[in-house]
Amino acid sequence: MLATRRNKQMRFWRKLLASIFLGVLAASLLLGLLESGRALAQTPATYTVQPGDTLFVIANRLGVELAELAAANGIADVNVIAVGQVLLIPGAESSLPVIVARPGDSLADLALRLGTTVEQLAALNQMEPAIRLFPGQPVQIPPEAPGDTELRFGAVTNVRLPSQIVQGRTGRLAVQSSRPLSLTATWNGLSLGIQPLSATVASGWEGTLLPTSALLGPGFFPLEIGYAAGNGNILSRTFSVLVSAGPYDSQLIELPDGKGSLLDPEFTQPEIEKLYALWAVNDTPLLWSEPFSRPIGLEYPTTSPYGTRRSYNGGPYSSYHTGQDFGAPATVTVTVPGAGIVALAEALNVRGNAVVIDHGAGVFTGYWHLSKIFVTTGQVVATGDPLGLVGTTGLSTGNHLHWELRIYGVAVEPLQFLEEGVGEWRVEIGD
Ligand SMILES: [Zn+2]
Structure with a gap:
């Protein structure tokens, strides 16, 4: 009996999770899911942030306190959530942390990644050890967060x-x-x-x-x-x-014959080595604390977001778009988003006319494909200073600004820093 009931539960979850994965879940259906979720013992209650959501609206919709929802998810600034972020819903069945399955994941894969056992994950989730997981399926994991x-x-x-x-x-x-x-x-x-x-x-x-x-x-x-x-x-x-x-989305890029040579290490490697050597410098003191200002006017929209996974000519998805692209004509001025020192201002093979600014504490911003550069290496710059003009130099197919943010060499989502500065630490610490 129990096994049949579980099978039914699994089929139910599969259907619902497939809908979530396809992104066709309407808010009303979502509430239905959550109500059903409460009826299922040990079912982790989570919510995936949809475009247009705010934490306030989600809290209202789920009937939980905003502060509680924020605390349960370690969100320091309630104004900062990301589409696709999976939120734990406080007060629902499970207080265990949840991990979201990736395409092709089995419990064994998760156990290996988390340093736990298939048996423990199976028991925590009341699943068969050999069960097939669906992309986006939440799986409860042993508590690790320190008290x-x-x-x-x-x-x-x-x-x-x-x-x-x-x-x-x-x-x-x-x-x-x-x-x-x-x-x-x-x-x-x-x-x-x-x-x-x-x-x-x-x-x-x-x-x-x-x-x-x-x-x-x-x-x-x-x-x-x-x-x-x-x-x-x-x-x-x-x-x-x-x-x-x-x-993040995935993207297949087919390079025509001949253009493939643009990915040859001989062409790409020298500037990569040069940039990583720059990004490894982290002894510049912190020069900035407030949120960054936008390096280009709001009227120039994103044409390609940060994070899209990329496969070149059918290869593995082992790289991603390291910055945010804004489409704009070549006459548009690009400005400095926060105080710093120009660490690089020169023409590169792939990135074209490039500027890198060192903001201190291992934080660097980069501006690629410029048609003109207005700054020189070593120059001290302040918020709003013009640094160059949009262009399409280097490996680029049209005028746009590629803006990227590196922290200790890691390319992170730059838009987060238009909302948060390091001053936000004050808020987190509570004094
Ligand atoms: Zn780009």
């Missing part, structure tokens, strides 16, 4: 970290200590500098940004925080941060 008591160690009195980061977006880490420490943070193998936060925050807080690529995860990734104690020993603690699925 309050675990957010202190040695002279570190408080650690603020996001419970979840959407692929391609940037999280923030803040650490408070009882005395000055030389702190280090390693995020998924990336060594991050930690530096004092704005002078207006309570003393003893330091922090850093946690970048994720559009291809990272979904899954848990380690964040290790440590410092050298007086006796020379390193005291450290490792936390797990959930990276959840982003809203």
Whole structure:
């Protein structure tokens, strides 16, 4: 009997999840899903953010408190959510973290990625171990998020970290200590500098940004925080941060015969090496704190968003669009979005006339395919300064601005920083 009921439940979920995946789920149907979800024991209740949603509207629709919904999802700024972001609904059946299945995933794949066992995942989700998962299907995973008591160690009195980061977006880490420490943070193998936060925050807080690529995860990734104690020993603690699925599309790019040579390493590699060497510099002090201003007028729309996964000539989807493209004529001025120092201003093979600005703390912005460059390497620039004109130089098929944001070399979603500055840390810390 039970098995039959579960089979029915699974069929029900398959149908519903397939609808979600196809993006044809209307709000009314969604409410139906949630109500049905409550009737199913152990069913994780989640909601995928749709275009036009705000957290306020979602909270109202689901009948939960805005603050509760934000807290359950580690959302510090209720104005910042992403289409495709999967939200846990507080007060629903499950308080366990949820991971979203990717195309082709089995429970065994998830178990391997999460460092757990098929049996544990099967038991948590009341599933058969060999069950086929559907893309977008939520799967409950063992709790890994540290409790309050675990957010202190040695002279570190408080650690603020996001419970979840959407692929391609940037999280923030803040650490408070009882005395000055030389702190280090390693995020998924990336060594991050930690530096004092704005002078207006309570003393003893330091922090850093946690970048994720559009291809990272979904899954848990380690964040290790440590410092050298007086006796020379390193005291450290490792936390797990959930990276959840982003809203990105996929794109097949066919390069005509002959143009394929444009992807030859001989043509592309020198500038990649040059840029990665630049992006590895992270000892410039933080030069900016407020949200960035748009580098190009609002009247110039996005023609290709950040994060689209790309396959060239039928190869694997192993790369993604590293920036945001805005279509505009070649007469349009591109402006500096926030204070910084020009780190590069020259013609490159693939990226054409290129400008890179170092904003400090490992944060760089890049501007490709310009028709004219107005700045020179080493120049100190301020918000709103003209840096060049839109163009179609390099490997480009029409006039547009490609704007990208690199943090410790990782290309992250730049639009997030039009809404958030590093000053937002103050809000998260609560003073
Ligand atoms: Zn682009």
